[in-house]
Amino acid sequence: METAVGARPGSGRVTIADVARVAGVSIPTVSKVINQRDGVAPATIVRVQEVVDQLGYETSLVARSLRSSRTGVVGILVPEFEPFSTELLRGISSATTGTGYELLAYAGLVTGTDQPGWERRSLSRLSGTLIDGAIVVTPTTALSSSPIPVVAIDPHTGPEGHATIDSDNEAGAVQAVEHLVALGHTRIAHLRGRPDLASAQLREAGYRRAVAAAGLTVDEALVRDGGYQEDQSAAVARDLLTGPDRPSAVFAANDSSAVGVLRTAAELGLGVPSDLSVVGFDDVPQASMTTPPLTTVAQPLTELGSRAVEMLLRMLRGDPGSAHVRLATTLRVRQSTGPAPAVVPR
Amino acid sequence: METAVGARPGSGRVTIADVARVAGVSIPTVSKVINQRDGVAPATIVRVQEVVDQLGYETSLVARSLRSSRTGVVGILVPEFEPFSTELLRGISSATTGTGYELLAYAGLVTGTDQPGWERRSLSRLSGTLIDGAIVVTPTTALSSSPIPVVAIDPHTGPEGHATIDSDNEAGAVQAVEHLVALGHTRIAHLRGRPDLASAQLREAGYRRAVAAAGLTVDEALVRDGGYQEDQSAAVARDLLTGPDRPSAVFAANDSSAVGVLRTAAELGLGVPSDLSVVGFDDVPQASMTTPPLTTVAQPLTELGSRAVEMLLRMLRGDPGSAHVRLATTLRVRQSTGPAPAVVPR
DNA sequence: CTGTTAGCGCATTCAT
DNA sequence: ATGAATGCGCTAACAG
Numbered sequence: 001m002e003t004a005v006g007a008r009p010g011s012g013r014v015t016i017a018d019v020a021r022v023a024g025v026s027i028p029t030v031s032k033v034i035n036q037r038d039g040v041a042p043a044t045i046v047r048v049q050e051v052v053d054q055l056g057y058e059t060s061l062v063a064r065s066l067r068s069s070r071t072g073v074v075g076i077l078v079p080e081f082e083p084f085s086t087e088l089l090r091g092i093s094s095a096t097t098g099t100g101y102e103l104l105a106y107a108g109l110v111t112g113t114d115q116p117g118w119e120r121r122s123l124s125r126l127s128g129t130l131i132d133g134a135i136v137v138t139p140t141t142a143l144s145s146s147p148i149p150v151v152a153i154d155p156h157t158g159p160e161g162h163a164t165i166d167s168d169n170e171a172g173a174v175q176a177v178e179h180l181v182a183l184g185h186t187r188i189a190h191l192r193g194r195p196d197l198a199s200a201q202l203r204e205a206g207y208r209r210a211v212a213a214a215g216l217t218v219d220e221a222l223v224r225d226g227g228y229q230e231d232q233s234a235a236v237a238r239d240l241l242t243g244p245d246r247p248s249a250v251f252a253a254n255d256s257s258a259v260g261v262l263r264t265a266a267e268l269g270l271g272v273p274s275d276l277s278v279v280g281f282d283d284v285p286q287a288s289m290t291t292p293p294l295t296t297v298a299q300p301l302t303e304l305g306s307r308a309v310e311m312l313l314r315m316l317r318g319d320p321g322s323a324h325v326r327l328a329t330t331l332r333v334r335q336s337t338g339p340a341p342a343v344v345p346r
Numbered sequence: 347m348e349t350a351v352g353a354r355p356g357s358g359r360v361t362i363a364d365v366a367r368v369a370g371v372s373i374p375t376v377s378k379v380i381n382q383r384d385g386v387a388p389a390t391i392v393r394v395q396e397v398v399d400q401l402g403y404e405t406s407l408v409a410r411s412l413r414s415s416r417t418g419v420v421g422i423l424v425p426e427f428e429p430f431s432t433e434l435l436r437g438i439s440s441a442t443t444g445t446g447y448e449l450l451a452y453a454g455l456v457t458g459t460d461q462p463g464w465e466r467r468s469l470s471r472l473s474g475t476l477i478d479g480a481i482v483v484t485p486t487t488a489l490s491s492s493p494i495p496v497v498a499i500d501p502h503t504g505p506e507g508h509a510t511i512d513s514d515n516e517a518g519a520v521q522a523v524e525h526l527v528a529l530g531h532t533r534i535a536h537l538r539g540r541p542d543l544a545s546a547q548l549r550e551a552g553y554r555r556a557v558a559a560a561g562l563t564v565d566e567a568l569v570r571d572g573g574y575q576e577d578q579s580a581a582v583a584r585d586l587l588t589g590p591d592r593p594s595a596v597f598a599a600n601d602s603s604a605v606g607v608l609r610t611a612a613e614l615g616l617g618v619p620s621d622l623s624v625v626g627f628d629d630v631p632q633a634s635m636t637t638p639p640l641t642t643v644a645q646p647l648t649e650l651g652s653r654a655v656e657m658l659l660r661m662l663r664g665d666p667g668s669a670h671v672r673l674a675t676t677l678r679v680r681q682s683t684g685p686a687p688a689v690v691p692r
Numbered sequence: 693c694t695g696t697t698a699g700c701g702c703a704t705t706c707a708t
Numbered sequence: 709a710t711g712a713a714t715g716c717g718c719t720a721a722c723a724g
Contacts, residue, residue, distance in 0.1 A: 013475075015717060016718065025694080026694070027718080028694080028696085029694065031718065032694095037719095039693060039694080041694085056466065058466075058467050059718075060716095060718075061471040061472060061475075062411055063700095063717035063719090064717080066717080066719095067717080067720080068700090081438070081439035081451075083631075086427070086433075090427050093428070096453075102452070102454055103452070103453040124359075124402065129406055129407075129408040129700085285631035288635040361701060361702085362701065362703095363701075372712080374702095374711065377703055378703090385709060385710080390710085406701060408702090409701035410701080410703075412715095412717065413701085413715080414716090475716085475717085697720105697721085700718090702715105703716095705715105706712090707710100708711075
């Protein structure tokens with residue numbers, strides 16, 4: 001309600017100097033009061049505290065972190081905020097409440113600058129000062145020798161030197177294919193993710209392993225690149241579904257890719273799941289909003305986030321902890337999969 | 347691959363001083379090269395650039411922002427990361443790509459410290475230094491006289507002095523009730539949100555207006571407090587649905603509240619929508635994952651975010667722009683609503 | 693108990 | 709074209 005009285009007229013921000021001046025003490029004294037350090041007279045503490053409240057002063061995170069090493073803030077570094085990372089964020093957020101740490105999520109991928117090193121850059125910019133530790137989401141490079149503790153979620157290069165947490169991509173892919181096989185499908189296509197990413201490679205490996213385990217052979221014509229992207233997948237699916245001897249089922253490397261397949265199927269007049277079964281991967285919240293709702297391999301996204309927080313907090317306490325954690329995936333059967341058509345169209 | 351050569355052995359972080367030392371120039375020279383200011387010999391530029399690349403140096407966001415006013419970073423201040431704010435984040439993120447600004451989302455609500463002033467605190471801690479402008483999500487207090495441009499999304503106190511953006515809560519509530527009225531419902535209950543929040547008050551007002559407009563009277567026994575929370579709503583719904591002359595439809599103030607109602611209905615063995623119709627508000631992604639999928643009033647969450655970015659960028663350019671923007675809601679009819687039962691049970 | 697003196701990493705005058 | 713000096717807001721040693 002009250003306007004800050006005695007604040008410097010020019011600057012909008014109230015600094016520790018303003019508080020000191022109004023309270024009639026020196027700057028370090030104010031600092032001591034704020035940081036609850038002893039060696040200050042009770043009367044002074046009260047007076048300074050009053051001025052702090054009156055002026056609405058808050059320490060600048062920036063200035064403090066420049067000086068002292070600990071900030072009580074954990075950084076989450078993501079390339080951008082999309083469904084995958086925001087789900088992780090939710091898990092991280094709920095796991096952080098009550099720990100005394102605050103969260104600072106940084107999207108450091110300046111578009112256009114499609115340099116793969118966004119995570120190094122972000123980490124460099126924030127570490128040493130602003131944040132005590134970091135959780136990096138889907139880094140494409142190794143973050144070894146970081147000045148602060150780092151946990152990588154779903155690293156694109158596989159578990160390297162640093163602490164990582166991911167879900168079992170290969171086993172998840174096996175679950176997907178086994179589900180399709182159990183439904184009687186024999187011609188099962190796979191839309192791969194980005195070939196440079198470990199997760200995509202593992203999902204493809206799981207696909208191949210499960211197909212072989214079912215006594216089927218992988219038709220290389222049915223393995224295409226979807227690039228983890230909806231549009232690309234839609235285009236590739238069109239080719240796949242209009243060609244000769246089309247598959248009765250598609251296992252897409254992620255949900256976006258699966259959505260692309262669903263779109264193309266609808267455009268081609270193919271019924272899902274009557275003519276074509278589709279399985280995705282990730283189970284982002286949007287997966288259940290598709291028509292029909294998507295059967296997909298669920299990554300425990302929020303748990304991935306909360307476990308990462310636990311690992312990081314342990315590291316911040318000096319505890320090394322286990323370096324790699326791998327969580328199980330779950331097949332979420334919705335309505336995009338069904339029995340293989342009795343007569344496979346040719 | 348290569349380890350930083352020449353970096354200070356002790357510290358993990360590469361500073362501008364390290365670069366200067368290795369390149370054999372002074373710190374200001376390095377600063378000039380990095381910030382593309384002229385007055386440096388071409389040969390020196392090249393040499394410094396090489397050392398920068400070799401050492402993997404990045405300017406510290408902290409140190410830079412302490413010194414210069416502009417940082418090129420926009421802050422998103424949220425109480426915590428939950429579905430509502432993460433959806434906004436997605437819209438903000440996509441609207442920010444290509445603008446040259448980076449995003450820094452800060453969850454400043456330290457639990458336990460349930461002080462309503464989290465937004466002031468966060469703003470104070472980050473502004474003046476770290477961020478050039480801020481988007482504050484669901485602030486509970488007015489943020490007037492901030493040192494930096496601020497846009498508030500869905501402010502809980504209604505449009506005040508500063509720039510705000512929200513959706514038309516009252517009209518949305520009217521849509522919900524009109525939908526139920528059109529289905530033949532005459533006993534329509536309302537689970538209110540938190541009474542101290544403007545959005546909740548507006549939704550209730552819309553409910554009352556629409557009920558009256560339909561020629562019905564509001565039965566005060568059917569207006570209860572759900573507090574925007576699932577558990578509380580579930581409990582209140584139990585009382586409402588087991589009492590005499592129960593309603594055939596419930597308009598819940600938000601999706602969480604509606605989920606609570608669905609849960610209770612299932613526990614009571616009431617069919618939705620055969621025995622009871624339920625409408626929510628917000629349309630968070632999770633709304634379509636309920637059983638049955640929830641009919642709800644959709645706020646354009648991602649658009650809310652992107653419009654906020656546009657407003658903020660305009661303000662950062664010095665353009666005052668329109669102070670208040672209100673977006674329309676859309677009724678999303680799914681499967682939790684249906685015709686009123688022919689015979690209303692009593 | 694309090695104030696003075698140093699920096700933290702960087703950008704900006706102003707000299708040279 | 710380059711470097712020495714200064715200050716951003718704050719905290720950690722010390723000195724008084």
